Amino acid sequence: xxxxxxxxxxxxxxxxxxxxxxxxxxxxxxxxxxxxxxxxxxxxxxxxxxxxxxxxxxxxxxxxxxxxxxxxxxxxxxxxxxxxxxxxxxxxxxxxxxxxxxxxxxxxxxxxxxxxxxxxxxxxxxxxxxxxxxxxxxxxxxxxxxxxxxxxxxxxxxxxxxxxxxxxxxxxxxxxxxxxxxxxxxxxxxxxxxxxxxxxxxxxxxxxxxxxxxxxxxxxxxx
Amino acid sequence: xxxxxxxxxxxxxxxxxxxxxxxxxxxxxxxxxxxxxxxxxxxxxxxxxxxxxxxxxxxxxxxxxxxxxxxxxxxxxxxxxxxxxxxxxxxxxxxxxxxxxxxxxxxxxxxxxxxxxxxxxxxxxxxxxxxxxxxxxxxxxxxxxxxxxxxxxxxxxxxxxxxxxxxxxxxxxxxxxxxxxxxxxxxxxxxxxxxxxxxxxxxxxxxxxxxxxxxxxxxxxxx
DNA sequence: ACAAGTGTTCTTGTATGCAAGAATATTGAC
DNA sequence: GTCAATATTCTTGCATACAAGAACACTTGT
Numbered sequence: 001x002x003x004x005x006x007x008x009x010x011x012x013x014x015x016x017x018x019x020x021x022x023x024x025x026x027x028x029x030x031x032x033x034x035x036x037x038x039x040x041x042x043x044x045x046x047x048x049x050x051x052x053x054x055x056x057x058x059x060x061x062x063x064x065x066x067x068x069x070x071x072x073x074x075x076x077x078x079x080x081x082x083x084x085x086x087x088x089x090x091x092x093x094x095x096x097x098x099x100x101x102x103x104x105x106x107x108x109x110x111x112x113x114x115x116x117x118x119x120x121x122x123x124x125x126x127x128x129x130x131x132x133x134x135x136x137x138x139x140x141x142x143x144x145x146x147x148x149x150x151x152x153x154x155x156x157x158x159x160x161x162x163x164x165x166x167x168x169x170x171x172x173x174x175x176x177x178x179x180x181x182x183x184x185x186x187x188x189x190x191x192x193x194x195x196x197x198x199x200x201x202x203x204x205x206x207x208x209x210x211x212x213x214x215x216x217x218x219x220x221x222x223x
Numbered sequence: 224x225x226x227x228x229x230x231x232x233x234x235x236x237x238x239x240x241x242x243x244x245x246x247x248x249x250x251x252x253x254x255x256x257x258x259x260x261x262x263x264x265x266x267x268x269x270x271x272x273x274x275x276x277x278x279x280x281x282x283x284x285x286x287x288x289x290x291x292x293x294x295x296x297x298x299x300x301x302x303x304x305x306x307x308x309x310x311x312x313x314x315x316x317x318x319x320x321x322x323x324x325x326x327x328x329x330x331x332x333x334x335x336x337x338x339x340x341x342x343x344x345x346x347x348x349x350x351x352x353x354x355x356x357x358x359x360x361x362x363x364x365x366x367x368x369x370x371x372x373x374x375x376x377x378x379x380x381x382x383x384x385x386x387x388x389x390x391x392x393x394x395x396x397x398x399x400x401x402x403x404x405x406x407x408x409x410x411x412x413x414x415x416x417x418x419x420x421x422x423x424x425x426x427x428x429x430x431x432x433x434x435x436x437x438x439x440x441x442x443x444x445x446x
Numbered sequence: 447a448c449a450a451g452t453g454t455t456c457t458t459g460t461a462t463g464c465a466a467g468a469a470t471a472t473t474g475a476c
Numbered sequence: 477g478t479c480a481a482t483a484t485t486c487t488t489g490c491a492t493a494c495a496a497g498a499a500c501a502c503t504t505g506t
Contacts, residue, residue: 062459143304
């Protein structure tokens, strides 16, 4: 492995934030992390600064870093932007998708169906991510793909909660299938609208998310 | 000033990239910068890493940092996303703008008109920025505001070139006025469409930008 | 007992030192 | 003279050292 240590550390910490091992609000002590990973503070600091720049951690001057903690309002704002970007991806993908990307999209959707049929929430979570990345990739705008992925990663700590809600997996799957249909049929407007609706947390769904959010905070405080 | 040195350095370097003092492709030697600013390499490194995370500089492992250099295709992609975000800001702002924000928007537009009337390209450049920031701020979604500003800053090194094109300032102003009218009239759809069209570089305008881009690269190579 | 002020400790922020990889120059063969 | 292999130099990446600000505990006065 020729990769920079700091980069590996950044990815590791990011992963732990995404999976919830480091829930929002957790203090990230440089010294503690350095000992834990068996390195000096320098690469840890670099990793934390990069994570802060990407928005996953908050870096308060002279007061250390904590895993970023989004308020319900903030979360709503982030999902609102995510919806717009995903809608844009879908709209563009409809026009620009290549043949092998069509196949990748269908396959990802089928994999979601399989996971849903088996009632496997964790598998669905993973396949769902694959499905959305397939759309990001098909938009024909690599910068947009990167930005969508960036925001997706930033929302990951919260997204996992959504699927735990009762029956969410099945409605999510139905929406996926409608989206694929629209894209493959060449209906850009429908693809955009459906994707936006798929992301946007509104009404009850947003309440569910917020409810789970407070659970997450309890976990953070317990540490 | 109690601000971290690294943060001040980051802002300074970012500014110099935006103004073109450090054109795309310029090598950013840590030691050289450290001597220039009279600090050690540590805060310089942190500043460069943060700029790399924000996309303004490219950081190649063990090979140092350079000011990010966007190809014409990449630039088109970035502007395509910028157009979408600005359109979204306009659409939301139409519904959510407050009274004092209406005034701020009108004032910014009038300031643009004044600068254009005086033929002052530099003043227009500045007031144009103020105008767009007024729209970002009025969208009622602080996360979207931040993201729009972030992308705006990232495009700054290239944006300056656009206005130099003959007559661009006057057409730009006319577009601004139409946008303000749409927002104040409450026509969200028009605001979105007009803003998208205002940003998107298409046809001749994109060619003009690319032509100036190559000039920029000559400057970088001469160093 | 409580509040305010002060001193201690702990963490961050910056400087410096050192090692390893990349770029460059040098030397030798053809 | 050119190309290639090797040696040298230079830059980055990480470790360590030190300084300064923040958190915390303790003391002291009321």
